[in-house]
Amino acid sequence: MEEEYIQNLKNYLVEFDKLPIAKKKITALLEADNCYKKGKIPIKSLPNLEFTETEILEHLTEFPNIMELESHLLDFREYIIEEYGIWHIYSQEWLQDLKAFLANEQTLMIMAGNAVLGKFLKNIICTDNLDWRHQDNERPNPWTDVEQLDALEAVKKYLNNVSNIIIEWCPDSTDTDIKVLHYLRQKKWKGNLIVLGEKQGATNSKAFWKEAHLERPVNLNQHHKPFDFIKDHVYLAK
Known part of the structure; x- marks a missing residue:
């Protein structure tokens, strides 16, 4: 898929060279892909990838595609x-x-996937049971060390040593998140449970979104902008 998808973007860049609103979106994706190839993260958030109805109608004649x-x-x-x-x-x-929010405090990341986020954080323990490797992407290639461990077991193992727990894009097909939430409540844990995902949408269980007491802090969302039809945000959950 890689060569075809990126080549199509490059073709569109030529085709839409005279339409700045389109060129900006295409260029941002090519730059982001280039960053990932080098094991880096894009500097700025992606722009909204959709066009407004007005933009489409205004430019449809000149740019039918x-x-x-x-x-x-x-x-x-x-x-x-x-x-x-x-x-x-x-x-x-x-x-x-x-x-800045984590302030170098010891942090546990559960369901870390390829631990792309974990690579860039200090004092982080990344864990994942890697059961997703048979789904959309079959080649786990962690960017940093990942301990192969079930999320709830990881919480039980490290709870007393961490000030933050991060759940990042948890699958919506599991109830592990609600089990973790119940365990943290049972233990009266005082740290920060940071959840990155789409409320009642593409990530996490319905039970989690229904039961969790959520706060959406401004300082963790000011540079975290949804760019497509998935409206993910950063939450603190209790």
């Missing part, structure tokens, strides 16, 4: 998942906000 382009742009997340095993797409700007 504008809706086809939008559809291709919106395939970017699926491309990143298949090519790199990355579900959560974020920027260096947001990463700095997260680092």
Whole structure:
């Protein structure tokens, strides 16, 4: 998929060279892909990849493929998942906000996937049972060390040693998140449970979203912008 998807983006870049609103979106995706190839993170958040109805109507005559382009742009997340095993797409700007919030305190990341986020954080323990390797991306290729451990078992093992727990893009097909929440409540844990995902949408269980007491802190969301049809945000959960 890689060569075809990226080549199509490059073709669209030529086709839409005279339409700045399109060129900006295409260029941002090519730059992001280039960063991932080098094991880096894009500097800025991706722009919104959709066009407004007004933009489409205004430019449809001169650029008849504008809706086809939008559809291709919106395939970017699926491309990143298949090519790199990355579900959560974020920027260096947001990463700095997260680092400031964590303040170098010991942190546990459960269901870490390829631990792309974990690579850039200090005092982090990344864990994952790797059962996702038979799904969209079959080649786990962690960016940093990942301890193969079930999420709840990881919480039980490290709870007393960490000030933060991160759940990042938890699958919506598991109830592990609600089990973790119940365990933390049972233990009266006082740390920060940071959840990155789409409320009642693409990530986490319905039970979790229904039961968790959620706060959406401004300092963790100011540089975390949804860019496609998945409206993910950063939450503190209790």
